[in-house]
Amino acid sequence: MRFSFLQRFAILTAILTVGAAVALAFLFVRIHARSIQSDIIATAVGQAEATLAPTILQSMSKRQGGSVVERRLDRRAAELTSFQEYLRGIRVYRADGTAIYPLDARPQPLAARRAIAAQNVVLSKVTRLSGERVRTAYAPLADPSTQRYVAVLGVKVSIDQIQSQDLGEIRIVVIATVASSALIFLSLLALAIAAQRELDRSQRLADETFTQTMGGIASIVDKRDPYTAGHSMRVARYSKALAQRMKLRVSEIRRVEIGALLHDIGKVGVPDAVLLKKDRLDDNERAIIALHPQIAGEIFNNVEAMNDILPCIVAHHERIDGRGYPGRLAGESIPLGARIIAVADAYDAMTTDRPYRRALSSEVACEELRRCVDSHFDRACVAAFLTLVEDGSIVPPPPILDDDLLERTFGQQLPGSNP
Incomplete structure (x- = not known):
């Protein structure tokens, strides 16, 4: 099937439009997914900090440790039900990165220093835990009386779980984008076909008129x-x-x-x-x-x-x-x-x-x-x-x-x- 220049232009324009729309949709999805991920992590850290920080700071001020602190934090951690589906573990470290909770947790001196230096939440790289992708958010905890950072709270969050929860919304965005792009494509193609038909009709009429005119001119010689x-x-x-x-x-x-x-x-x-x-x-x-x-x-x-x-x-x-x-x-x-x-x-x-x-x-x-x-x-x-x-x-x-x-x-x- 051969396409006219106008049809080729419309098809190319439609393809570029669809491609741009799909690209923008995927860009939106990526940005949106990152935004949701950041929001969930920030909320999870905030809730964990609000729930656990008083117990952590009180235990440190009384120089309590060992199994007593671990039992108290276990009870408090059980209260974090709102984000339980995303949480994959709670860790508490001293300012030097040694573990407070759980006692057998691996020390994280570098992460602790980074969080305290930033005076804000810092995120680890994505790692795998039992085959699942997770990130740990490290939040520095300050002693209210001295305003010194004395501990670091580590909150492990499942990235896979966040993305799976967001998948339905992503599907809707992608389907809507593809559907609207297809509609744009078909509309442009229909317009191109209609315009080409009108152009062809006009061209045929012009050709017929031209041929008839030339035939009339040619008959001048024949009639002589x-x-x-x-x-x-x-x-x-x-x-x-x-x-x-x-x-x-x-x-x-x-x-x-x-x-x-x-x-x-x-x-x-x-x-x-x-x-x-x-x-x-x-x-x-x-x-x-x-x-x-x-x-x-x-x-x-x-x-x-x-x-x-x-x-x-x-x-x-x-x-x-x-x-x-x-x-x-x-x-x-x-x-x-x-x-x-x-x-x-x-x-x-x-x-x-x-x-x-x-x-x-x-x-x-x-x-x-x-x-x-x-x-x-x-x-x-x-x-x-x-x-x-x-x-x-x-x-x-x-x-x-x-x-x-x-x-x-x-x-x-x-x-x-x-x-």
């Missing part, structure tokens, strides 16, 4: 000369069919069709005495006729819409062997559109009546095309054109005028007609 009536339209039809058979892009096919419609437009600059002459042209007259591609170039030279079409018109009388006109181009230096039009133009010229001869049969015209391959015509163009004739896609027009009418019109008896 009775025997070329409909010639430009037929050449355009043949050329379009040939371009399609050769699998050109749609835009190229259109250029070929318009170029074929206007291939003889330069003949408006050819005097009637030459253009409508009933006999064969002499060398000087042929030279005048041969100017019509250049005249077409002069007519459309400053028409921007014709920039891609004009080369097909100007070069349609060039020959593969380089002996054509006006530029004596050869081979593939001749635009493909011009090579296509040359074959269609020659076939129609041979299969329609002229003042100096009757129309040739399609079989004779095709044989002439074969004979002139690699001299006048491009081999690939002729081969494709012949398949169109063989399968009936191209059929020459029937003779319009009988012999008597031709004689009355052109004032002479035609070669090959009955006397």
